[in-house]
Amino acid sequence: MNCHDARRMLHQALDNDLSLPAKRQLESHLQACGPCQKVERSLGQVVSLLEQLSNVPAPAGFTADLMQKLQQQQRPSISRFTRLRMACAVALLCLLIVSPLYVWTTLSQPQLIADDWQVIVQEGNRFIVPAGEVVRGDLVIYRGVLEIRGEVHGTIKTVDATIELAPNGRHVGSAHSIIASPQAKLAVAWAELWERIKHLLGGND
Amino acid sequence: MDWVDQKLMQKAKRGDHSAFAELVDKYRDKIYAYLYRMVGNREDALDLAQETFLRVFSNLRNFQVGQPFRPWLYRIATNLAIDHLRRRRPTIALDAPLVDGEPLRLELVEQGPGPAEQHEQAELAAYLAQKVAELPPNYRSVFLLRHGHDLSYQEIADILQVPVSTVKTRLFRAREALRLKLSEERRLWEAECQ
Numbered sequence: 001m002n003c004h005d006a007r008r009m010l011h012q013a014l015d016n017d018l019s020l021p022a023k024r025q026l027e028s029h030l031q032a033c034g035p036c037q038k039v040e041r042s043l044g045q046v047v048s049l050l051e052q053l054s055n056v057p058a059p060a061g062f063t064a065d066l067m068q069k070l071q072q073q074q075r076p077s078i079s080r081f082t083r084l085r086m087a088c089a090v091a092l093l094c095l096l097i098v099s100p101l102y103v104w105t106t107l108s109q110p111q112l113i114a115d116d117w118q119v120i121v122q123e124g125n126r127f128i129v130p131a132g133e134v135v136r137g138d139l140v141i142y143r144g145v146l147e148i149r150g151e152v153h154g155t156i157k158t159v160d161a162t163i164e165l166a167p168n169g170r171h172v173g174s175a176h177s178i179i180a181s182p183q184a185k186l187a188v189a190w191a192e193l194w195e196r197i198k199h200l201l202g203g204n205d
Numbered sequence: 206m207d208w209v210d211q212k213l214m215q216k217a218k219r220g221d222h223s224a225f226a227e228l229v230d231k232y233r234d235k236i237y238a239y240l241y242r243m244v245g246n247r248e249d250a251l252d253l254a255q256e257t258f259l260r261v262f263s264n265l266r267n268f269q270v271g272q273p274f275r276p277w278l279y280r281i282a283t284n285l286a287i288d289h290l291r292r293r294r295p296t297i298a299l300d301a302p303l304v305d306g307e308p309l310r311l312e313l314v315e316q317g318p319g320p321a322e323q324h325e326q327a328e329l330a331a332y333l334a335q336k337v338a339e340l341p342p343n344y345r346s347v348f349l350l351r352h353g354h355d356l357s358y359q360e361i362a363d364i365l366q367v368p369v370s371t372v373k374t375r376l377f378r379a380r381e382a383l384r385l386k387l388s389e390e391r392r393l394w395e396a397e398c399q
């Protein structure tokens with residue numbers, strides 16, 4: 001064993017990373033080698049001094065300051081949570097109050113639901129399919145009159161409403177008249193609400 | 206595994222503030238001393254030590270009971286110290302393969318311990334403290350964790366997210382550099398031996 005090996009092994013011994021035979025070899029080298037003994041001593045000194053350096057007490061009041069900070073930190077996080085819950089509650093309340101109101105006002109007015117609704121013109125309680133226009137797809141009309149001057153290709157469902165076919169008007173498809181039960185009215189109102197929401201959300205239908 | 210720590214962490218997780226305060230009392234001196242040696246001044250060390258425990262508290266949920274507490278705590282402290290040093294000045298990584306006999310080059314620090322501190326501590330300890338402060342941070346942390354705080358190779362490797370072989374290399378080079386500095390005045394033995 002030379003001094004280089006011994007020096008490496010001194011480090012390993014410090015970390016309990018040396019086998020027993022290797023330890024014996026190292027010890028016999030150390031007994032014969034003065035310079036390596038000095039290295040052993042100075043390494044030991046480095047380690048023990050470092051242990052000394054790692055004892056620096058924290059300033060007085062460390063724990064008390066910390067616990068105070070913790071309480072200050074906790075408060076906003078709780079209030080942020082309650083604020084969020086309150087916002088949710090308000091939104092829910094609005095929905096609960098506004099949606100029946102909306103349904104009720106919708107029920108008192110004539111309504112038309114159609115795939116081709118852009119073509120249809122409303123005048124008071126009359127929904128008019130203008131002459132020369134073709135409406136394709138299903139139509140649902142609630143209260144009022146549907147006047148067909150142009151053409152309608154699709155099923156027409158009337159709820160408390162009538163269809164007036166103009167001399168040049170044409171309807172290709174079937175027509176159903178629905179008795180205006182409260183459930184049917186409600187269904188129409190909800191369908192209308194749904195259409196509005198879809199429109200608001202930017203549905204391109 | 207320290208069962209007292211486990212019990213206290215379990216209680217703290219359930220919202221017991223006094224259990225948490227007990228943990229802080231147990232480790233504040235060690236963490237403060239570690240951070241002081243890492244960053245080199247008392248105000249920053251105090252701020253970082255407080256921040257360490259605040260992070261422990263806010264991460265209580267992520268701590269799994271049965272997981273060793275001490276390495277977890279030191280990992281938080283080490284990350285904070287290294288971030289702090291990175292913000293203060295760029296660090297030099299010295300993870301080049303170890304060449305026998307080539308001493309680790311020490312970084313230059315603007316401020317060593319002041320004269321007042323040299324008086325209050327043993328002259329040699331102060332000298333070593335300054336030399337420790339001159340080590341690159343990734344060497345300094347390995348060295349401090351091993352000898353000042355008695356963590357194992359594996360624990361240090363986990364804390365720093367490096368392989369165990371890197372821990373051993375850094376430890377060897379840091380110790381060797383400091384030993385050489387310490388015995389500089391007593392003449393280098395290498396000249397005679399070999």
Ligand SMILES: [Zn+2]
Pocket residue numbers: 002003006029033034035036398
């Ligand atoms: Zn020798």
